[in-house]
Amino acid sequence: MKALDIRVLGDPILRTDTQPVAEVTPELRQLIADMFTTMYAAEGIGLAAPQVGRTERLAVVDVEGARYALINPEIVTREGSARAEEGCLSIPEVFGEVERPQRIVVRALDADGKPFELAADELLARCIQHEVDHLHGKLFVDYLSVFKRRSALSQWDKLKGDYPGLIRKVVAGMEKKSKSRSAEHNATAAGEV
Numbered sequence: 365m366k367a368l369d370i371r372v373l374g375d376p377i378l379r380t381d382t383q384p385v386a387e388v389t390p391e392l393r394q395l396i397a398d399m400f401t402t403m404y405a406a407e408g409i410g411l412a413a414p415q416v417g418r419t420e421r422l423a424v425v426d427v428e429g430a431r432y433a434l435i436n437p438e439i440v441t442r443e444g445s446a447r448a449e450e451g452c453l454s455i456p457e458v459f460g461e462v463e464r465p466q467r468i469v470v471r472a473l474d475a476d477g478k479p480f481e482l483a484a485d486e487l488l489a490r491c492i493q494h495e496v497d498h499l500h501g502k503l504f505v506d507y508l509s510v511f512k513r514r515s516a517l518s519q520w521d522k523l524k525g526d527y528p529g530l531i532r533k534v535v536a537g538m539e540k541k542s543k544s545r546s547a548e549h550n551a552t553a554a555g556e557v
């Protein structure tokens with residue numbers, strides 16, 4: 365298992381619709397394993413295939429131990445509404461409040477290709493919705509008001525020079541080094557996904 369490079373805002377793949385997965389192959393399982401490794405190394409709670417430069421309709425999440433690979437996920441029920449701060453591994457250090465349905469039911473295939481349904485609320489529901497958006501070229505900044513989006517994007521303009529080639533390098537096993545900083549982020553944000 366290896367940590368993959370994360371694509372950051374500006375890479376067109378983040379705006380590309382994904383292709384449904386036709387078959388769960390050993391290669392796809394390897395991709396799932398590498399995506400988990402990448403997500404943990406970057407201290408995220410979710411990661412979608414386009415964020416690592418892939419076009420498969422696939423995301424991984426781990427919210428407080430609720431760990432799922434979601435292949436071809438589809439949100440079939442949405443209820444309520446909640447507002448909370450979000451971040452994104454592809455737009456590091458930029459956060460914004462997003463209103464989303466509070467409870468969802470998602471239908472997907474697991475890493476063995478078996479269909480399952482998952483009812484989620486709170487942070488897990490938010491994280492899954494954020495990932496499903498990624499699979500259709502949508503990013504959390506798209507939900508911000510014009511003014512807040514402009515401010516988030518100008519903040520990103522100043523930061524993106526830190527990511528040559530629009531690539532964020534993550535190294536598996538390095539996650540402990542940035543713990544204190546991440547804890548600080550977690551206090552204010554839902555987590556980067």
Ligand SMILES: [Zn+2]
Pocket residue numbers: 451452453454494498556557
């Ligand atoms: Zn994201």
